[in-house]
Amino acid sequence: MLSDLMEGLLLIEGPVVHAIEHGKLEHLQHAFILVDRSAQGKIVSVSHAPPSEPAAEHVRLHPGQFLCPGFIDTHHHAPQTQNMGLGLDWELLDWLQKITFPREQSYGDRTETDIRGEYRGMARRLLRAGTTTCVYFGSLQEPANELLAEEVFASGQRAFIGKVCMDQNSPAGYVETTEENLQNTVKFIEFIRSKQSNLINPIVTPRFAPTCSMQLMKELGNIALQQACHIQTHLGENKSEVDWVRELFPEHQSYTSVYAAAGLLTEKTILAHAIYLTDAEKQLIKEHQASISHCPNSNFALSSGCLCVRDLLDRGVKVALGTDVSGGYSPSMLDACRQAIIASKCISFQSPNQTPLTAAEAFSLATLGGASAINMSQTLGNIQPGKFFDALIVNVKSNPQIALADDESSLQTLFEKFIFCGDDRCIDAVFVAGRMISK
Ligand code: GUN
Ligand code: ZN
Numbered sequence: 262m263l264s265d266l267m268e269g270l271l272l273i274e275g276p277v278v279h280a281i282e283h284g285k286l287e288h289l290q291h292a293f294i295l296v297d298r299s300a301q302g303k304i305v306s307v308s309h310a311p312p313s314e315p316a317a318e319h320v321r322l323h324p325g326q327f328l329c330p331g332f333i334d335t336h337h338h339a340p341q342t343q344n345m346g347l348g349l350d351w352e353l354l355d356w357l358q359k360i361t362f363p364r365e366q367s368y369g370d371r372t373e374t375d376i377r378g379e380y381r382g383m384a385r386r387l388l389r390a391g392t393t394t395c396v397y398f399g400s401l402q403e404p405a406n407e408l409l410a411e412e413v414f415a416s417g418q419r420a421f422i423g424k425v426c427m428d429q430n431s432p433a434g435y436v437e438t439t440e441e442n443l444q445n446t447v448k449f450i451e452f453i454r455s456k457q458s459n460l461i462n463p464i465v466t467p468r469f470a471p472t473c474s475m476q477l478m479k480e481l482g483n484i485a486l487q488q489a490c491h492i493q494t495h496l497g498e499n500k501s502e503v504d505w506v507r508e509l510f511p512e513h514q515s516y517t518s519v520y521a522a523a524g525l526l527t528e529k530t531i532l533a534h535a536i537y538l539t540d541a542e543k544q545l546i547k548e549h550q551a552s553i554s555h556c557p558n559s560n561f562a563l564s565s566g567c568l569c570v571r572d573l574l575d576r577g578v579k580v581a582l583g584t585d586v587s588g589g590y591s592p593s594m595l596d597a598c599r600q601a602i603i604a605s606k607c608i609s610f611q612s613p614n615q616t617p618l619t620a621a622e623a624f625s626l627a628t629l630g631g632a633s634a635i636n637m638s639q640t641l642g643n644i645q646p647g648k649f650f651d652a653l654i655v656n657v658k659s660n661p662q663i664a665l666a667d668d669e670s671s672l673q674t675l676f677e678k679f680i681f682c683g684d685d686r687c688i689d690a691v692f693v694a695g696r697m698i699s700k
Contacts, residue, residue, distance in 0.1 A: 272316035286624070288673065292307055333582075333630075333631025334583055340409075366401075376408045396420070421464040446466075483524065493532075494525065533554045536568045552633065557597065559589035602623050623680065
């Protein structure tokens with residue numbers, strides 16, 4: 262029986278599928294995974310035979326079930342949850358003005374109960390869909406962001422949460438002065454750290470260059486450095502946006518060099534989209550070891566374009582996947598995997614030398630790639646000793662819509678069915694830091 266008992270050793274026995282490097286999956290037919298729940302839920306050992314230590318709890322997977330690492334969504338806007346599926350006939354800049362900013366602004370007026378309820382539901386649904394780590398943009402308002410942090414914390418999800426910063430080119434009621442943005446960013450970092458949680462972390466969040474002055478971006482770069490924080494922003498998502506940045510920052514070579522000049526490119530920086538980059542910009546990102554969050558659902562939905570992931574990987578740029586709710590209309594990382602594969606096929610139709618992503622590669626981007634993007638590949642992203650046990654028990658047979666031939670239940674078949682046909686019905690249990698938090 263599974264329980265969420267926190268203490269002692271947990272032993273899980275059964276098949277495992279995980280990425281050991283980009284695009285390279287390991288299929289363990291029958292593994293024993295020993296997890297120490299008292300040591301922040303880290304994996305003690307992965308072996309072919311039962312370990313000698315007695316475990317407080319022993320879980321044997323049923324036929325058809327397998328274990329895989331949890332998904333890492335590297336780009337998600339929490340206050341856009343209610344907008345999913347809305348306004349997607351617009352392109353980015355109109356969509357922001359007409360659909361997105363008004364929704365985010367409403368978090369300044371809504372009641373605490375209302376906001377808590379929405380964020381609670383959001384975190385629960387994401388966990389059920391297998392997102393064990395999520396990198397969130399919050400909104401501008403400090404009180405709503407504190408509620409977001411508290412609800413995500415209570416859900417047990419691992420997360421990075423950022424107070425959005427905007428001090429120019431923003432709607433009258435949805436903007437702060439440079440000083441307010443800075444003060445509230447520091448306040449929010451302190452708020453999150455006061456929780457003394459190993460799971461929730463602050464992330465410095467300039468929305469994107471058009472809505473941030475150079476002074477704001479530089480000061481945010483300093484805060485991230487002083488406070489050893491991650492950074493997230495948007496980059497090169499849409500052609501009109503890129504033109505606008507060129508007009509706003511004419512003294513800089515490129516959109517990416519604006520961020521470099523502000524000190525925002527670090528090994529802990531996540532750049533969402535990054536479709537329209539020159540070779541020099543890709544090189545700059547690689548040199549700073551920053552990462553790109555590929556958000557294919559959003560890139561299609563807002564008619565932004567197709568990112569050539571293969572080119573970035575070939576150049577050694579770190580790439581991960583994001584849902585970009587609600588530019589993306591799906592919160593599912595399985596959807597992100599599928600749309601990343603489709604986007605790569607579209608690219609290969611035009612450029613046959615750019616081979617499409619395989620299912621193994623898309624899954625790698627959603628797990629190990631995500632861990633690397635948040636600079637946590639030493640502790641997250643697959644099922645290896647020393648890493649946190651953030652994992653899913655998958656069972657494609659739990660979804661009656663998925664047809665399987667009687668003689669086809671190899672691990673490879675079950676994995677492929679999960680990637681292409683799966684949804685949250687196929688996830689029997691979700692663990693974060695060794696603790697079962699959703700089933
Ligand atoms: N660029 C600036 N803000 C946003 C946002 O909220 N969503 C997306 N997709 N792009 C952005
Ligand atoms: Zn976004």
